[in-house]
Amino acid sequence: MIDPKLLRQAPDDVARNFARRGMDFDVQRYLELEEQRKTLQVETETLRNERNTSAKNIGKAKAKGEDIEPLLAAVKDLGDRLDNSESRFGAVQDELQSIELGLPNLLMDDVPVGDDESANVEIRTWGSPARFDFDAQDHIDLGAKLGMLDFDAAAKISGSRFAVMRGDLAHLQRALIQFMLDTHVSEHGYVEAYVPYLVQDHALLGTGQLPKFEEDLFKTTTETPFYLIPTAEVPLTNFARDVIFDADQLPLLFTAHTPCFRSEAGSYGQDTRGMIRQHQFEKVELVHLVAPEESEQALEVLTGHAEKILQMLELPYRVVTLCSGDVGFSAAKTYDLEVWLPGQQKYREISSCSNCTDFQARRMKARVRNADTGKPELIHTLNGSGVAAGRALIAVMENYQQAEGSIQIPSVLQPYMSGATEISRGS
RNA sequence: GGAGAGAUGGCUGAGUGGUCGAAAGCGCUCCCCUGCUAAGGGAGUAAGGGCUUAUACCCCUUCGAGGGUUCGAAUCCCUCUCUCUCCGCCA
Numbered sequence: 137m138i139d140p141k142l143l144r145q146a147p148d149d150v151a152r153n154f155a156r157r158g159m160d161f162d163v164q165r166y167l168e169l170e171e172q173r174k175t176l177q178v179e180t181e182t183l184r185n186e187r188n189t190s191a192k193n194i195g196k197a198k199a200k201g202e203d204i205e206p207l208l209a210a211v212k213d214l215g216d217r218l219d220n221s222e223s224r225f226g227a228v229q230d231e232l233q234s235i236e237l238g239l240p241n242l243l244m245d246d247v248p249v250g251d252d253e254s255a256n257v258e259i260r261t262w263g264s265p266a267r268f269d270f271d272a273q274d275h276i277d278l279g280a281k282l283g284m285l286d287f288d289a290a291a292k293i294s295g296s297r298f299a300v301m302r303g304d305l306a307h308l309q310r311a312l313i314q315f316m317l318d319t320h321v322s323e324h325g326y327v328e329a330y331v332p333y334l335v336q337d338h339a340l341l342g343t344g345q346l347p348k349f350e351e352d353l354f355k356t357t358t359e360t361p362f363y364l365i366p367t368a369e370v371p372l373t374n375f376a377r378d379v380i381f382d383a384d385q386l387p388l389l390f391t392a393h394t395p396c397f398r399s400e401a402g403s404y405g406q407d408t409r410g411m412i413r414q415h416q417f418e419k420v421e422l423v424h425l426v427a428p429e430e431s432e433q434a435l436e437v438l439t440g441h442a443e444k445i446l447q448m449l450e451l452p453y454r455v456v457t458l459c460s461g462d463v464g465f466s467a468a469k470t471y472d473l474e475v476w477l478p479g480q481q482k483y484r485e486i487s488s489c490s491n492c493t494d495f496q497a498r499r500m501k502a503r504v505r506n507a508d509t510g511k512p513e514l515i516h517t518l519n520g521s522g523v524a525a526g527r528a529l530i531a532v533m534e535n536y537q538q539a540e541g542s543i544q545i546p547s548v549l550q551p552y553m554s555g556a557t558e559i560s561r562g563s
Numbered sequence: 564g565g566a567g568a569g570a571u572g573g574c575u576g577a578g579u580g581g582u583c584g585a586a587a588g589c590g591c592u593c594c595c596c597u598g599c600u601a602a603g604g605g606a607g608u609a610a611g612g613g614c615u616u617a618u619a620c621c622c623c624u625u626c627g628a629g630g631g632u633u634c635g636a637a638u639c640c641c642u643c644u645c646u647c648u649c650c651g652c653c654a
Binding site: 174177178180181182184185187188190191192193194195196198199204207208210211212214215360380501503509510511512 | 573580581582592608610611612613614618621622623624633634635644
């Protein structure tokens with residue numbers, strides 16, 4: 137949620153910011169509701185005050201042994217008036233809240249304006265796309281020929297958008313995950329976390345997936361429904377729920393490996409081939425919980441941590457700043473890391489690093505006590521993939537492929553692969 | 564799954580219908596005192612929201628959550644969640 141006070145005091149500024157996302161915010165409608173809210177809130181609280189005051193007087197009178205009948209008669213209809221006022225106030229408040237929960241974060245000033253991903257701005261590249269003296273294959277063919285990547289088996293078990301891996305390829309994904317976690321913990325200072333993969337609605341409300349994007353999530357049919365996490369950002373960021381940190385406790389850096397589950401509703405026809413877009417994939421996530429004035433710098437640092445993984449794997453990539461139309465709901469600014477995939481001859485997203493400023497913190501009441509004022513204020517939250525393991529596996533397969541279809545193992549992964557240097561059929 | 568106990572402010576912990584947003588202690592902040600240290604004295608110390616130019620007053624909400632009874636609920640009733648202990652089962 138954005139700051140309701142800002143929304144109230146400068147709705148036109150807010151609307152202009154939303155317009156950069158291509159979103160039309162009905163200021164007039166909002167202000168009307170807000171006016172009603174104000175009137176009804178004052179009315180309701182005045183009535184409550186009246187009730188409280190008379191209840192106290194009745195109590196005092198009774199203690200003195202006075203006759204309280206006239207006092208009771210005086211408040212006879214107060215209850216009904218209060219009920220009536222409260223229910224009208226509640227209705228307006230609910231409506232306002234549902235509007236506010238549906239509003240995205242405010243974009244930072246330096247986010248480039250554009251409608252969609254074609255307007256994203258490349259800010260740097262690292263490495264250069266490999267040239268092969270043979271026809272480069274994509275991961276699907278490579279995996280099939282190795283006999284280690286099996287979409288038919290996955291389809292039998294679970295349908296489309298699932299993968300089965302066997303042997304060294306399954307091992308290689310595990311190696312990637314281990315390598316990433318180890319690097320973030322020992323070189324970047326993160327605390328490794330193990331977290332629930334099933335979460336309740338309030339956790340998703342806190343990070344912004346709910347209420348607006350329910351159709352993207354898998355949900356259990358149990359009595360208290362659980363959602364399968366679409367990213368470890370959800371449990372990791374919710375560590376800060378309802379907490380008031382001391383200033384010296386921040387920043388907090390967490391990393392976790394989890395599977396991620398996404399319904400991919402609305403992405404029919406996109407990336408249906410291969411392992412790019414799955415209902416279930418593995419990811420190592422990075423989350424920063426920081427003091428508000430630190431978040432801009434923290435985004436650069438966090439992005440650097442994700443980049444470091446690709447550099448160590450020697451995978452060519454580029455960094456793009458997402459344009460206003462492509463920035464996610466909860467983010468104020470986002471850098472995407474796009475890795476080069478020889479099989480597609482394209483850069484494809486492998487990490488997305490966002491500064492969510494106080495947007496998630498406000499939803500989950502995550503605060504820090506300001507050392508100077510002693511007052512609690514909202515923290516800033518950031519998250520990024522460090523990096524998506526499934527896509528990293530694809531990138532390694534395609535970038536490290538050999539003419540005969542085997543795959544070299546990047547040197548940093550060899551210790552995690554019992555010293556093996558390549559994967560080949562039957563290995 | 565069965566039986567029992569519990570959930571109060573940063574912490575410990577009192578409080579079974581009114582003057583309780585809540586005793587006391589600890590912690591923390593400020594002041595005083597003592598040459599230093601130790602000890603002592605005093606004052607203050609929850610969060611969110613409304614109104615407001617205002618971090619000033621004033622007001623509202625919150626004692627696990629949600630309902631209910633009542634003029635009035637931390638306190639009584641109902642439902643739920645979580646924690647702890649014992650038994651059973653289980654990785």
